[in-house]
Amino acid sequence: MAKGDSGNDKHCSNPGCTVTYALKLIDGKWKLPIICTLGEQTVRYNELKRQIKGITSMMLTSSLKELEECGIVHRKAYNEVPPKVEYSLTKEGMSLTPILFNLGLWGQDLKCNERSE
Amino acid sequence: MAKGDSGNDKHCSNPGCTVTYALKLIDGKWKLPIICTLGEQTVRYNELKRQIKGITSMMLTSSLKELEECGIVHRKAYNEVPPKVEYSLTKEGMSLTPILFNLGLWGQDLKCNERSE
DNA sequence: CTGGATCCAAGCGGATACTG
DNA sequence: CAGTATCCGCTTGGATCCAG
DSSP states (O other): OOSOOOSOOOSOTTTOSHHHHHHHHTOSTTHHHHHHHHTTSOEEHHHHHHHSTTOOHHHHHHHHHHHHHTTSEEEEEEOOSSOEEEEEEOHHHHHHHHHHHHHHHHHHHHHHHHHTO | OOSOOOSOOOSOTTTOSHHHHHHHHTOSTTHHHHHHHHTTSOEEHHHHHHHSTTOOHHHHHHHHHHHHHTTSEEEEEEOOSSOEEEEEEOHHHHTHHHHHHHHHHHHHHHHHHHHTO
């Protein structure tokens, strides 16, 4: 609609391709695990790292930063020693959940069909 | 549930992470454009290539193959000379559309909030 | 017309070590 | 505790050429 169009976003004829934008926000190996781990709770950095098996500090930090920048995750830092930072989903982040749930149902459906090949 | 679990799919606590599976199916630069271009129609290979600006034969072919293998796209080849192959969405593919639409609405919402930063 | 094969560049993500 | 910095391999996708 405004600027920021890099050339070929005309394909997704239906919603104007905020779909592509949305998918980009949750793209990357760890975004989904982070979002799901947060859920309705407020979780500290190291607690996230502990619960999400296999993630490194770097990936956790950078993923959280991206999720924060686009408004999915809220970051609250306490000025204490030792440091304490809590992460939680924003209301926009929480509104993703039902959509992902539907997507999951759809995926489950396709998974079944796969077995009949 | 069966085999095929590569280690850490336990994160997405809600639907069991068929979400991750679903997202993987539509992952890649061209899957979405292809799905949206197909829509309700039946489109030939070269017509797809023409409508999806920037895609190469290779990416179109491989993307279509993956979409076909997972049951999103239907491929119908006519044994003719010159060759004629038509692609269309399966009913599972079409059932994705409303979900993507909701995802698009969600993305649109986040896009607006972005401007206030 | 509908692909397949090969080569190559860029980016994502992993491993490791370090810091306030 | 909560990150940062650097290096590096692997995967994704693009360019080009070839084929039935």
